[in-house]
Amino acid sequence: MQDDQRVFDVAIVGGGIGGTMLAAILARHGVRVLLLEGSGHPRFAIGESTVPETTFGLRVLARRYDVPEIEHLATNGALRRHVSSNCGVKRNFSFVYHREGEPTRAEECTQYPTWGPPLGPDSHYLRQDVDAYMFHVAVSYGATAHTHTVVDDVKFDEDGVTLVTREKGTFQASYVVDAGGMRALLPERLGLRQEPPYRTRSRTIFTHMVNVRPFDTVAPPREQHRMPSPFSQGTLHHLFQGGWFWVIPFDNHSAGTSELCSVGINLDLDRHPRPEGVSAEEEFWRHVRKFPSVARQFEGARAVRPYVSTDRTQFSSRSVVGDRWCLLPHASDFIDPLFSSGLAVTVMALNALSHRIIDAVREDDFDTARFGYLEQWIKRMFRFYDDLVSCSYVSFDDFELWNAWNRVWTITTLYGTNAQNQAAVAFEKTGDPASFTALETAPYRGLQGVDNPWVSQLFEQARDVVLAYGSGDLTSNQAVTRIFDLLRESGLCPAAWGTLDPQDRCPSGVFTLWPLMRLLLWGRFRSPQHVRGTYFTGGARLVGKEAVQALTTDVRRGSSLVQQTVRDMWVNWNRDWTRREIPSRK
Ligand SMILES: Cc1cc2nc3c(=O)[nH]c(=O)nc-3n(C[C@H](O)[C@H](O)[C@H](O)COP(=O)(O)OP(=O)(O)OC[C@H]3O[C@@H](n4cnc5c(N)ncnc54)[C@H](O)[C@@H]3O)c2cc1C
Known part of the structure; x- marks a missing residue:
């Protein structure tokens, strides 16, 4: 060399x-x-x-x-x-609550959809x-x-x-x-x-499987659970006291080519210490069998690689x-x-x-x-x-507590994501990469809105409420009521969202084009002073432009595939190899 x-x-x-x-x-x-x-x-x-x-x-x-x-x-x-x-599609985060020995209850689930095209959806x-x-x-x-x-x-x-x-x-x-x-x-x-130096103390067992059933085939009917997006088209979290499973399918869309599904379980180390002399596989299945709806989803599923079992994940x-x-x-x-x-x-x-x-x-x-x-x-x-x-x-103790606490995360996610969009919109207008330095300046620094005083105040106060429940200073009902009060007082919840209604378990609704426009309009014209002018100041033009680009790309690609197939039936020579430029250094 x-x-x-x-x-x-x-x-x-x-x-x-x-x-x-x-x-x-x-x-x-x-x-x-x-x-x-x-x-x-x-x-x-x-x-x-x-x-x-x-x-x-x-x-x-x-x-x-x-x-x-x-x-x-x-x-x-x-x-x-x-x-x-x-790769799989992730149209939502779904959280389904389970009690030992009982099928899941239709009303005990929450969902947060990811963005529709052109800004999404997310992926596995x-x-x-x-x-x-x-x-x-x-x-x-x-x-x-x-x-x-x-x-x-x-x-x-x-x-x-x-x-x-x-x-x-x-x-x-x-x-x-x-x-x-x-x-x-x-x-x-x-x-x-x-x-x-963290409060979280968990451990993890995971593998890849085949034959994991779409949860929609074993869950209560859609009219009962009322989630807007199929469970099997997102990252599914099965929650239970002291832990949760993930189900991340790669085989969950019509154009998919994979048979695989990633599965794992995360357990609170103190509530579920690692049992002596039990293999990772046996321990995984012991937990599956505790929850009838999870067991039905995994009926016939088989691992295609060894199970990995960690000590403390942190x-x-x-x-x-x-x-x-x-x-x-x-x-x-x-x-x-x-x-x-x-x-x-x-x-x-x-x-x-x-x-x-x-x-x-x-x-x-x-x-x-x-x-x-x-x-x-x-x-x-x-x-x-x-x-x-x-x-x-802590909130997995009680579905209603989770139902309250996870709304706080939907709000922090909204402001964190919008901060990034603010920078992208500014770049779209000016073409100047310096637009992105805003992401290293208050209030957009970090993720999840942590640098915004109103968002971080809501988060920290709600966190303290959950901790007070955890240490026995509040009952679950008291904690739930207090978290909803904090959400209301924050002024951060978009008017079109059902965040303040405990019965609405997908409070953000979906992020297809029309709800997205309503969100932008709320942010621009009706949100409180501490939101207006800082968030949601633009984006409609960018979304519109990218929606047209996405549609044009799909139409071109579809017709080009048809053209190629027809051509290859008749002609051997082509110029497909000219399509890419070699990436260059600046
Ligand atoms: C159980 C679990 C589940 C997770 N799930 C998610 C999730 O769903 N979503 C998410 O966003 N994040 C998740 N994460 C976090 C995610 O895995 C990491 O953020 C991500 O993989 C980081 O990518 P990386 O390239 O920095 O590191 P890695 O993906 O870990 O890659 C490190 C690479 O470095 C190589 N390497 C290591 N040491 C050496 C060496 N001495 N010499 C040469 N090469 C070396 C390794 O071979 C490896 O290829 C999860 C993490 C864990 C533990």
Whole structure:
């Protein structure tokens, strides 16, 4: 190997979804990037369900850094067209409550739909396909990438970093990003791992299965449960006291090509300690059998890969950035799969990290202070999700408490997502990537509206109510009443939403075009002062434009497929191979 293939501006350890997106962005902007992945592609990875803040964040990332391939991950239509038809669609988050030994009750479920086209819907990523796609994109932009190359050690000196690999010798770089996920190297080498400072204490068992039945075939009839979106077309959460199952189908749409469904169970460590001498598989099925409706859904289901059983799912690092190094969020901390926050925090971090690294390389200045924002905001988000998740486990005690608490999350999600949209709309108007710096300025920083004083006040007060219930200072009824009062007093609930009506269990309604317009109109003209002018200030034009683009793309694609089939029946030569340009560096 030549010497210049051993010296880089930035080395990225780990070629998962986070490392590959970062490599693509940096290479696109002329940074000499080395990407080292210990295994090969495709390979199994967990972290499959997106949320609107992930997909909106991906659009921002793609546009800000001019890497359109990242936007292919942002809506399910584009994902299926460009990346893999093995991915599933996520039209909703559904939460169905279960009691031991009883079939589920029709009225004990809640739902929050994801956005309809053109801004959605969200997706279930078959990560092996998505990560392989992004890996190839990174290489096509000029990243130097090696698979089957495990980084065993990283040494720092004044001039930079030396990476010692097991298979391919050493490499030099000015800066290293550890994108190695939960078993990342740097936290271990630098002694960063710490006892997770989080209230959430859970463990997880998961696998991929075939033959998992659509829950709609075993659930009470639609007229009784009254959810607007099919359970089987979203991420289904089966909630019970002290835990929850996820069901993430990849085989849930008419154009799908996968047979698979991701399933897992998360258990409160204190209420459900790991039993001695019981395999992960046996423990999983023991829990399934407790709940008749879940058992019916899993009748005939079979695992296609080994069950994985974790110890405490939470992990944490003392720091996220240091002298010439940075951790991506999943190398630093993790809370729990509930609310699918992992990818959203990763995308948020990539947004803030990429321009800092590009500037640092151009100015040859890697001062740790330049990266301090990452330290603050990544940790801030993990603290938020710890509150959200730990209170959710508490609320699983009683469906009515969950029914109240999860409305608070629908509001934080609304403002978090809209903040990203505000930046995208500003960019649409000006074409200036500086529009995206608003996402690092109050009140849009972070996710879930954490930087907005009204949103965070609602969240923190409602959190304290759930904690007061957990410590026995309030009854469940008192906690529910107080949370609804807080929601009402906040003024943050859109008029068209049924958030203040406990009987409305899908309070946001759906996010198809007309309800979306009503939401924008409320925000623009009827919302309280602390919302108006800051959120919902635009978007109708952008949505309209993208709706037309989405329809045109689908029509063109449909007719082009027909044309190709007819042509191939008669002619052998074609010019299909001319369709793509080779991605270029800036
Ligand atoms: C049980 C569970 C469920 C989850 N569910 C969701 C979900 O539904 N939605 C969501 O948004 N998030 C979820 N997450 C979080 C999600 O998995 C992560 O946010 C996401 O995978 C982060 O991507 P990444 O590329 O940073 O890391 P990873 O996907 O973990 O990739 C790390 C890569 O680094 C490589 N690597 C590690 N060490 C080395 C080394 N020394 N040398 C070379 N290569 C190395 C590994 O081989 C791997 O390919 C879940 C997490 C867990 C634990």
